[in-house]
Amino acid sequence: xxxxxHVSPAGxxxxxxxxxxxxxxxxxxxxxxxxxxxxxxxxxxxxxxxFRAAMADSPVEAVVIHAVYLLNxxxxxxxxxxxxxxxxxHSLRIGAAIGAAGVVLHPGSALRGDPGAxxxxxxxxxxxALAESESCPLHLxxxxxxxxxxxxxxxxxxxxxEAGGGxxxxxxxxxxxxxxxxxxxxxxxxxxxxxLERCDDVVGLERLGSxxxxxxxxPLGSNRDRHANLGDGELGEEGCMAFLSEPRFEGLxxxxxxxxxxxxxxxxxxxxxxxSLRERGLAARGI
Ligand SMILES: [Zn+2]
Ligand SMILES: [Zn+2]
Numbered sequence: 001x002x003x004x005x006h007v008s009p010a011g012x013x014x015x016x017x018x019x020x021x022x023x024x025x026x027x028x029x030x031x032x033x034x035x036x037x038x039x040x041x042x043x044x045x046x047x048x049x050x051f052r053a054a055m056a057d058s059p060v061e062a063v064v065i066h067a068v069y070l071l072n073x074x075x076x077x078x079x080x081x082x083x084x085x086x087x088x089x090h091s092l093r094i095g096a097a098i099g100a101a102g103v104v105l106h107p108g109s110a111l112r113g114d115p116g117a118x119x120x121x122x123x124x125x126x127x128x129a130l131a132e133s134e135s136c137p138l139h140l141x142x143x144x145x146x147x148x149x150x151x152x153x154x155x156x157x158x159x160x161x162e163a164g165g166g167x168x169x170x171x172x173x174x175x176x177x178x179x180x181x182x183x184x185x186x187x188x189x190x191x192x193x194x195x196l197e198r199c200d201d202v203v204g205l206e207r208l209g210s211x212x213x214x215x216x217x218x219p220l221g222s223n224r225d226r227h228a229n230l231g232d233g234e235l236g237e238e239g240c241m242a243f244l245s246e247p248r249f250e251g252l253x254x255x256x257x258x259x260x261x262x263x264x265x266x267x268x269x270x271x272x273x274x275x276s277l278r279e280r281g282l283a284a285r286g287i
Contacts, residue, residue, distance in 0.1 A: 001244065002027035002062045002253045003213075003274050005266035013047045013098065016063075017054035023268040024275075027062040027253035029104070032094045035068045038083055040090050048097040055099070062253040063098060064139070064173075064210050067091045067105040073125035074108030074118035074150055081125055084108075088129040088138075095136030101253055102137040102209045104173045107160050110148040116159075118150055123163020130167050138164075139173035139209045144181035144225035152182045152223075154202035161203065171209035174199070176216075176243050180234060183221040187235055189242040189285065196248055211254045213243055213274065229258045230273060237277065244274060245281025 004025030009016040013030070020028035033041040055063065068091075071084040091103045108125075110118030126138060140160055145152030151160060161170045179186050179195065186192040199205060215233030217226035231237040244254065256266040256274065 001250055001278065003244070003271065003278065004028050004060070004062075004253065004255050005271055006030070006066070006255055006257045007265070013043060013051040014054040017051065017058050017060055020060045021058050023266065024271045025060055027064070027101075027255055028060055029064045029066050029253075029255040029257070031068060032065050032091050033068060033087075035066075036070065037068075038070060038087065040087070043094065043097075045097075048094075051098050062101045064253055064255060065091050065095050065098075065100050065103045067103055069106065071105065072108045073105075074110055074122035076111070076113070076118075076121070081121065085125050085128055088125065089132045092129055092133035092136045092138065096134055100136055102139040102171060102173070104139045104141050104210060104212075106143060106149065107140045107151040107157075109150055112148070115148065115150060115156070118148070119156065119159045120163050122150060123160055123165070126160070126164035126170065127167070130164070130169055135169075137169045137171045137209055139171045141173040141175055141212070142178050142182065144178040145183070145223040146225055154199050158203045161207070171207045172199075172203060173210040173212060174208065175212035175214060176235060176239070177212070177214035177227050177233075178225060180216045180220055180239075181218055181222050181224055185220055186243065187220075187239040189246075189281075192239075192242045192246055196246070205248060208248070208252065211243075211249055211252055213240065213254050213256050214258055215240060227258055229260065230256070230270060230277065237280075240274070241277045241281035241284060243281075244278035245285055245287065247287075
């Protein structure tokens with residue numbers, strides 16, 4: 001299990017690796033451009049080479065890219081869909097250039113109207129973005145189910161993958177906070193196991209490519225997306241221990257996106273705490 005954190009690439013892509021090392025990460029997640037602007041950051045071959053060299057010299061084994069929040073591949077507005085396609089394709093190309101494990105994407109939202117139609121629209125954009133890029137997987141992230149967000153259930157995620165053509169590059173990123181908020185009770189090892197069996201039946205766990213570990217400020221089924229620091233929320237230590245010791249997650253990047261002790265993002269202390277929770281979780285399972 002490659003435990004790590006979301007870090008900033010400010011000052012250059014390779015700086016993100018440095019920030020990951022400072023925090024004791026074995027995996028990092030970055031935005032490939034400013035998260036609230038459509039304009040892409042112009043990275044070149046030199047940036048990619050510096051990034052790959054920094055990774056090779058570090059204990060960080062995996063990087064995932066988080067696509068920016070502006071994207072709505074399921075939008076009714078053709079202009080937003082076109083911009084989303086361009087941006088997603090760009091993220092996938094950067095993912096290929098830096099050897100990312102995947103691009104994590106919030107699948108989209110249906111502001112009004114039929115979610116089925118929005119799922120079809122989003123799927124068409126995923127299919128095009130995959131066709132216009134090579135090799136980097138696309139990980140659809142499950143959502144907390146706020147408003148019309150798509151991907152609140154395994155059934156919706158399976159529908160999105162099918163609408164995207166079912167390509168082998170279409171994968172899943174499961175976020176612990178979003179699972180709990182959308183009604184999956186993963187507060188215990190048994191609850192997590194049951195949830196993953198459901199995921200396996202509906203989507204197939206072979207599609208699981210990355211994970212987000214965040215505690216949740218809001219309760220089971222609240223449909224609100226409010227991350228808490230590990231152990232400080234509704235998942236609690238027990239839920240985090242179960243997540244971090246789940247055998248089906250072995251080998252995958254597990255990225256934290258927590259507020260952090262000083263609200264400046266996941267700290268080195270929290271990454272170390274996650275490693276200790278994993279050890280306690282393994283001991284509780286008798287592993
Ligand atoms: Zn997440
Ligand atoms: Zn979230």
